[in-house]
Amino acid sequence: MGRIAAFVLVVVCVASAADAKITLRSRTPLDDVFFHGSFSTDPFDPTTSFALQIWNCPDGAMPTYVPDDPPLVACAYDPTTGYTAADLVYGVAVPARTCADHGRSCYYRNSDVPSVTGGVRFFRVRYAAGDRPNRVWLDSWGDLSGATQANMLVLIAIDGRPRAMRTATFTALTSGGWYVR
Numbered sequence: 001m002g003r004i005a006a007f008v009l010v011v012v013c014v015a016s017a018a019d020a021k022i023t024l025r026s027r028t029p030l031d032d033v034f035f036h037g038s039f040s041t042d043p044f045d046p047t048t049s050f051a052l053q054i055w056n057c058p059d060g061a062m063p064t065y066v067p068d069d070p071p072l073v074a075c076a077y078d079p080t081t082g083y084t085a086a087d088l089v090y091g092v093a094v095p096a097r098t099c100a101d102h103g104r105s106c107y108y109r110n111s112d113v114p115s116v117t118g119g120v121r122f123f124r125v126r127y128a129a130g131d132r133p134n135r136v137w138l139d140s141w142g143d144l145s146g147a148t149q150a151n152m153l154v155l156i157a158i159d160g161r162p163r164a165m166r167t168a169t170f171t172a173l174t175s176g177g178w179y180v181r
Contacts, residue, residue, distance in 0.1 A: 026176030031144035038133040039164035046099040046106040054090040055153040063153035089146035114141035
């Protein structure tokens with residue numbers, strides 16, 4: 001019963017990223033991740049860190065966020081063996097204090113990406129105002145070879161705490177990769 005109550009609490013407390021547009025493009029030598037979406041009506045503080053994670057289940061199940069201690073993303077639960085963990089297929093972070101504040105938004109740009117190591121090329125947050133949520137644009141590069149199933153969970157964390165998530169069935173791109181609108 002405690003896990004169910006905790007799950008309901010996290011669904012209520014974690015904002016939705018329902019209108020996000022996400023594209024995962026297969027490239028050589030690194031893959032491209034583009035994210036554009038909304039989260040939270042609390043204005044983003046550029047002195048905090050921002051992280052984006054993408055999770056997948058090898059068996060094609062829809063990943064589920066479990067607000068345990070520590071929290072986890074799972075593919076299934078068996079009362080005898082416990083949770084089967086999902087695979088983190090991509091994660092990227094913008095460290096605290098790297099998004100330069102410009103009044104109503106902040107920007108971060110690294111023209112060295114994509115390089116051999118990948119990372120964030122562009123990040124922008126238009127701050128929430130009134131009932132309008134934060135708007136995020138993120139372009140990053142890395143290895144997406146683990147994104148093998150269409151069902152994915154996308155998680156946004158601020159200072160390591162989940163703030164928005166979206167589960168979605170992505171559509172395969174003919175040129176390789178995935179997208180969802």
